[in-house]
Amino acid sequence: MQLLEDEAIVELYFARKQEAITHTQNKFGRYLLKIAMNVLSSMPDSEECVNDTYLRAWNAIPPQRPNMLSTFLGRITRNLSIDRLRRQRAAKRSSRYETSETDQEGNVVTMMGAGYDLSLNELEECLPGESAPEGGFSDEVGEALDAKELGKTISEYLRTISEEARRLFIYRYYDMESLKESAALAGVSEAKAKTLLFRTRQGLKAYLEKEGWNL
Amino acid sequence: MKKSEYMVDAIGFLDEDLLQEAEEARFSGAPKENRRVYSRPMRIAALTASAAVLIFGAFLFPRFFLRMGNQAGTQSQEAVLTQAPAAAEQKSETENGGALLTQGARTQETAGEAAEDIDGYSAEEAGPEEAAAEEAVPADAAAAGEVQENSVSASAPALDFWPGEETVSFEGKVYRPALPEEAEAAWKAWETFPDEPSGTVSGTGSELDGADVFASEDNPDAILINLEGKLYIFFLKQ
Numbered sequence: 001m002q003l004l005e006d007e008a009i010v011e012l013y014f015a016r017k018q019e020a021i022t023h024t025q026n027k028f029g030r031y032l033l034k035i036a037m038n039v040l041s042s043m044p045d046s047e048e049c050v051n052d053t054y055l056r057a058w059n060a061i062p063p064q065r066p067n068m069l070s071t072f073l074g075r076i077t078r079n080l081s082i083d084r085l086r087r088q089r090a091a092k093r094s095s096r097y098e099t100s101e102t103d104q105e106g107n108v109v110t111m112m113g114a115g116y117d118l119s120l121n122e123l124e125e126c127l128p129g130e131s132a133p134e135g136g137f138s139d140e141v142g143e144a145l146d147a148k149e150l151g152k153t154i155s156e157y158l159r160t161i162s163e164e165a166r167r168l169f170i171y172r173y174y175d176m177e178s179l180k181e182s183a184a185l186a187g188v189s190e191a192k193a194k195t196l197l198f199r200t201r202q203g204l205k206a207y208l209e210k211e212g213w214n215l
Numbered sequence: 216m217k218k219s220e221y222m223v224d225a226i227g228f229l230d231e232d233l234l235q236e237a238e239e240a241r242f243s244g245a246p247k248e249n250r251r252v253y254s255r256p257m258r259i260a261a262l263t264a265s266a267a268v269l270i271f272g273a274f275l276f277p278r279f280f281l282r283m284g285n286q287a288g289t290q291s292q293e294a295v296l297t298q299a300p301a302a303a304e305q306k307s308e309t310e311n312g313g314a315l316l317t318q319g320a321r322t323q324e325t326a327g328e329a330a331e332d333i334d335g336y337s338a339e340e341a342g343p344e345e346a347a348a349e350e351a352v353p354a355d356a357a358a359a360g361e362v363q364e365n366s367v368s369a370s371a372p373a374l375d376f377w378p379g380e381e382t383v384s385f386e387g388k389v390y391r392p393a394l395p396e397e398a399e400a401a402w403k404a405w406e407t408f409p410d411e412p413s414g415t416v417s418g419t420g421s422e423l424d425g426a427d428v429f430a431s432e433d434n435p436d437a438i439l440i441n442l443e444g445k446l447y448i449f450f451l452k453q
Contacts, residue, residue, distance in 0.1 A: 070242065071234040079227055086220075116223075123226075124219035147221060151228025158233055170237040173226050185241055189257075 003027050006069040013061035020061075021054050028070055032077045038115040038176035039081035049084055053077045078174070085116060119176045126201045126208070150213060157207040164188065165196045172197055374402060377423075377447040383416045383440065385428050390438055390449035398448045401437045416440055423447075 036046035
């Protein structure tokens with residue numbers, strides 16, 4: 001099947017033609033599945049999230065008209081995957097959701113949400129102030145609003161650094177790619193990627209402190 | 216919610232243009248397999264090395280071979296220029312020597328024939344003019360022999376005939392002037408010409424007295440007398 005331009009696919013959505021889903025799947029299916037896998041580390045859950053993404057897109061377009069379908073769809077997949085992971089963890093509250101554990105022979109077994117947890121651990125050092133209270137924040141609506149504001153502040157900071165470092169940050173903490181994959185996508189060595197990410201995190205922490213973000 | 220999870224949520228709200236920038240690079244960039252292999256310094260180094268190899272290959276390498284070729288050509292040329300004249304000179308000398316020898320042999324034959332012709336006449340039978348010619352011909356023959364002599368030894372004096380009839384003494388032996396027909400055979404038998412005189416003539420009472428004598432073991436019955444640059448053959452008087 002021929003790959004259509006984003007505008008053509010969006011027009012199919014607007015025309016309410018189901019081929020829009022087929023073309024979306026054909027063009028962005030693997031990409032979206034990769035984002036879901038980065039968060040969930042589970043193929044069935046990831047495929048389910050991607051299918052949910054198509055449904056969300058079908059419902060959102062129209063009235064929305066995204067400029068770039070990949071970022072529009074990727075953001076939906078990312079949020080769906082994170083929500084799914086959190087729901088599963090909240091429901092089970094089990095140690096099997098740790099990043100990894102060893103089996104009886106001492107081999108490291110990667111568990112569900114490993115990529116997400118690795119990104120989480122690295123991002124923790126970016127946040128100024130004391131740790132969040134046990135049990136997290138109580139006001140979920142307030143959290144969401146603050147997260148959106150914090151996202152804008154982070155965007156402002158990212159505009160102050162190099163494109164290379166900016167892209168690396170997005171691959172690693174937005175798409176939740178592995179360090180190796182992020183470095184490859186940014187076109188740098190793994191060692192350089194690690195250094196760039198560390199400096200970016202340190203710079204972001206200082207920037208958030210300066211902007212009054214003290215969580 | 217943990218602080219880090221809060222941070223993950225915040226990153227989910229990054230501005231659209233930043234995400235587009237990253238995703239455009241992801242989808243429109245070079246194959247990631249190509250980009251992940253080398254870091255930027257390594258790629259720059261590889262490009263520099265490739266450029267250097269290309270420059271060397273395109274510019275220096277042919278010049279190197281051209282220089283090598285020129286050197287080889289120059290050496291060959293020098294060798295030819297050095298060896299060719301020597302070879303030509305050697306060849307020329309050989310040819311000249313051969314020609315001189317040939318010429319000398321022919322002249323000698325001519326002198327011999329002339330002597331034989333002269334021998335057919337006697338001074339008594341011929342007139343005064345012919346008698347004078349008889350004296351003159353041996354001189355020509357001697358001049359002809361000079362060529363052969365020179366071709367054999369540049370230091371050898373000219374061969375001539377002693378016009379008188381007086382005898383000379385050398386080492387207690389008496390020698391008489393050679394006749395022309397005798398001189399020819401004697402001269403041919405004279406294989407080597409001594410560099411230093413063997414002694415001097417004595418007891419003649421003529422201008423030959425005190426002249427240098429060259430004796431040779433090759434021809435013990437003859438001596439050569441050198442007088443004022445001319446050679447005269449004398450035979451042992453029986």
